[in-house]
Amino acid sequence: MAVQITREEAVKKIRNKSSVMIGGFLGAAVPLKMIDAIATARIKDLTVISIGAGYRGGGVDIGKLVLNKQIIKYVTSHVGTDPNLIKQIVNEEVQLELSPMGTFVERIRAGGAGLGAVVTPVGMGTEVEDMAEKIIVDGKPYLLFKPIRADVAVIKAHRCDPLGNLQYKGMSNTSPVMATAADIVIVEVDEMVDVGEIACENIGTPGIFVDYIVKGHSYEERRTIYEELWIATNKL
Amino acid sequence: MSRDYIAKRIAKEFKNGMYVNLGIGIPTESANYIPEGTQVFLQTENGGLMFGPKPKRGESNPDIANAGAEPITMLPGGAVFDVATSFAMIRGGHIDMTVVGALEVDELGSIASWKIPGKLLTGMGGAMDLLYGCKRVVVAMMHTDKHGNSKIRKKCTLPLTAAGVVDMIITDKAVFRVAEEGLYLEELAPGVTASEVEQLTEATILNIMQWEHVLIT
Numbered sequence: 001m002a003v004q005i006t007r008e009e010a011v012k013k014i015r016n017k018s019s020v021m022i023g024g025f026l027g028a029a030v031p032l033k034m035i036d037a038i039a040t041a042r043i044k045d046l047t048v049i050s051i052g053a054g055y056r057g058g059g060v061d062i063g064k065l066v067l068n069k070q071i072i073k074y075v076t077s078h079v080g081t082d083p084n085l086i087k088q089i090v091n092e093e094v095q096l097e098l099s100p101m102g103t104f105v106e107r108i109r110a111g112g113a114g115l116g117a118v119v120t121p122v123g124m125g126t127e128v129e130d131m132a133e134k135i136i137v138d139g140k141p142y143l144l145f146k147p148i149r150a151d152v153a154v155i156k157a158h159r160c161d162p163l164g165n166l167q168y169k170g171m172s173n174t175s176p177v178m179a180t181a182a183d184i185v186i187v188e189v190d191e192m193v194d195v196g197e198i199a200c201e202n203i204g205t206p207g208i209f210v211d212y213i214v215k216g217h218s219y220e221e222r223r224t225i226y227e228e229l230w231i232a233t234n235k236l
Numbered sequence: 237m238s239r240d241y242i243a244k245r246i247a248k249e250f251k252n253g254m255y256v257n258l259g260i261g262i263p264t265e266s267a268n269y270i271p272e273g274t275q276v277f278l279q280t281e282n283g284g285l286m287f288g289p290k291p292k293r294g295e296s297n298p299d300i301a302n303a304g305a306e307p308i309t310m311l312p313g314g315a316v317f318d319v320a321t322s323f324a325m326i327r328g329g330h331i332d333m334t335v336v337g338a339l340e341v342d343e344l345g346s347i348a349s350w351k352i353p354g355k356l357l358t359g360m361g362g363a364m365d366l367l368y369g370c371k372r373v374v375v376a377m378m379h380t381d382k383h384g385n386s387k388i389r390k391k392c393t394l395p396l397t398a399a400g401v402v403d404m405i406i407t408d409k410a411v412f413r414v415a416e417e418g419l420y421l422e423e424l425a426p427g428v429t430a431s432e433v434e435q436l437t438e439a440t441i442l443n444i445m446q447w448e449h450v451l452i453t
Contacts, residue, residue, distance in 0.1 A: 005381045025282040025319070051319065052361065053307055080358025081305075089357065093327075101281065102365035103322030109320050122327060122368045125346075125399030128360070144321040158299070170299025171283035204318075219298075226298040226307070235306040236293055 002164025004213040007062025010186050011037040013212065014152050019047040021108070021182055022062060023155035027083050030062065031156040031188035032225065033216045038154075039064040047073040049150050051104060053082035056067040056233065069093065075148065102170060103145055107176055108196035111147035111181025118134050118145045153182035157205065158219065159198055160189040164207030167198045169219065172205075179209040188216040238378065238408035241425060244269045245406050246376050250276045255365055257281065257326065259336035260304055262376050266335065279331055281362040283322045284325070286314035286405040287390050303362070326362065327369040334370035336363065338377050342393045344438035345402040348394035349377060360397060367398035379407035379436050386438040388419070409433050418442045 011034070013090065014020055020038070024030030038046075048071050054063035058081070065071055066085045073095040079085050088094040099107060106118040119142045123129060132143035155178050158169035166187060168175070179185050187210050230236035241263050247269035250256065252422050258264045258280045269371045273395050283302045288311040291297070296307040300316070310316065324333055340348040347367060350360040367373055381387055388405060405412040410433045411423040424430060429446035 025301070025303070026305040028282070028305040029299045076359060078359035078361035080361070086357055096359075098359050100360050100364040101284075101319075101362035102327045102369075105319045105323055120327070122364050124368075126364065126396045128364065168299065170297045171301070171316045172318045173283055173299075174319050177320050222298045223296060227293060227296055230307050231293070232428070236290060236296065 002160075002162070002207050002210045002213055004192065004215070007033055007214050010034065010074050010212050010214045011041045011043070013184050014038060014041075014043050014046075016043055017047075018043070018152055019049060019150040019156060021150040021153040021155075021178040023047040023048070023153070023173060023178050024061070025171070025173040026052040026078070027061050029156050029171060029173050029175070031154050031216065032061060032175060032222070033229040034154045034186065034188045034214060035064060039070070042068065042070065044070050045072045046070050047075065047150075047174065049075040051107070052076060052078040053085050055079070055229065056081045057180045058082040058084040063236055066124055067204065068214075071078070072209045073097065075104075077104045094203040099131065099145060104148075105174065107145050107148040107173070108177050108181045112177065115147060117147065119143070120145070120170045138218045148181065150178075150182040152186065153178040154186050154188070155179055156189075156216070157187050158190050159193050160187060160191075160210075160213050161193050161198055161207070164210030164213060165198055165203045166205040166207075166210065167202050175207050179205045184211050185209055186212045186214060188214045190216060190219040192220065239265065242376050242406055242408055244344055245411065246374065247271065249333065249335070249374055249404070250274050253277075254332040255279055255285070255325075255330065257331050257334045257370065259334070259363075259366075261337050261418050263335035263337065263353050267375070274367065279322070279325060280308070281319070281322050281326060283317045283319055284308070284314065285317075285325075286311045288314075323362070323365055327365050329369055329371060331366075331370045333372040333374060334366045335374045336366065336374050338375045338387065338397075340387050340394055341375050341377070341402055341405055342389045342392045343414070343419045344391070344401045346392050347373075347397050348392040349397045351395045353395070363397050367401045373401050374404045374406060375402050376406045379409040379433075386436055388437045388439045390439050409436060412441075423446055446452070
């Protein structure tokens with residue numbers, strides 16, 4: 001059953017050398033306060049599993065962990081938004097494990113759903129063939145990828161009740177799939193509500209997947225943070 | 237100017253009721269030219285269908301963004317979902333058309349767009365899934381690179397994003413159809429001659445003879 005804890009307590013669940021999934025998408029809908037807490041705690045030698053790097057230009061959200069050199073391996077589909085991360089990969093300070101985006105997500109889904117592999121045609125005829133095992137199903141060639149799991153998943157949702165039921169406000173991105181695929185799942189939320197306040201059909205991630213709840217910025221605070229970022233980068 | 241021409245030409249490919257995923261850059265700009273009376277459902281791979289323009293300041297939702305993490309709005313009837321659902325749409329063949337940029341395309345319909353060994357290291361993102369899964373693949377790009385070299389090759393020299401998937405190429409000079417047997421010139425951009433296109437294209441244009449007497453429009 002889910003338990004509400006402080007950020008300081010939550011960050012202790014992540015240790016040096018932990019593998020950590022981080023929800024969101026290239027900086028959007030990421031757990032901002034938990035990422036800050038990981039940066040402040042200087043936990044090191046992390047394997048970060050995230051669909052992409054942080055917000056464009058680097059140094060923001062996950063980019064803070066890059067600047068602090070807390071990451072030794074990055075499992076992802078895209079790093080193009082963070083020049084600092086690219087530099088660390090080129091200098092071999094960070095090991096890069098790539099898969100095509102859809103494959104990346106399915107590997108996590110497989111990891112969380114008890115499946116043995118992902119079998120996909122995407123990447124055939126490209127150098128992705130070298131990243132996987134080739135198999136034939138009904139006469140057609142496919143690439144077989146192993147599932148991905150993590151020690152800890154840090155995800156983001158809008159609202160949460162004391163049972164850990166989560167409601168998303170916009171795009172839920174990678175958070176729902178990551179919620180299934182880690183030994184410990186920490187969710188950062190905009191607000192806490194009572195049991196029953198999120199109608200059952202509006203629960204995006206059922207509480208069974210959630211271990212720890214951390215209060216993040218309010219929705220309005222987050223909007224201000226993102227609007228400032230978007231205005232500063234000429235996107236709004 | 238050339239960008240605008242390409243974006244407007246892409247927009248002619250939009251047909252009523254199509255589900256479309258647009259790549260960043262010129263393809264995204266083509267959404268500004270969707271013909272009146274044509275309804276196109278735009279999909280974004282981070283998890284949105286039927287999105288609209290940028291919000292006004294103070295009205296954004298921090299969790300509604302495009303695949304470049306830029307703020308967007310959802311239109312009435314639009315839907316948001318997680319990335320696994322999004323890629324079920326993409327890989328599962330539910331998207332009618334994708335329009336993407338490229339570093340190189342070749343006469344076999346192969347495309348290179350994600351990596352330049354020793355120079356460009358970004359990762360493939362969702363490009364490979366989109367190119368494999370979308371029913372129709374349109375490449376939109378400048379005809380030549382900044383050194384004037386043809387980006388339409390006999391065979392791509394850079395690492396492929398996908399092999400044999402491209403259906404159409406739209407450049408600032410011309411429009412090509414990519415068939416199983418090779419490349420056909422379909423249209424010339426205003427003021428461009430067939431011999432100019434032939435000269436700027438490394439790939440073999442199978443029907444170039446038919447264009448020799450066409451006058452400049």
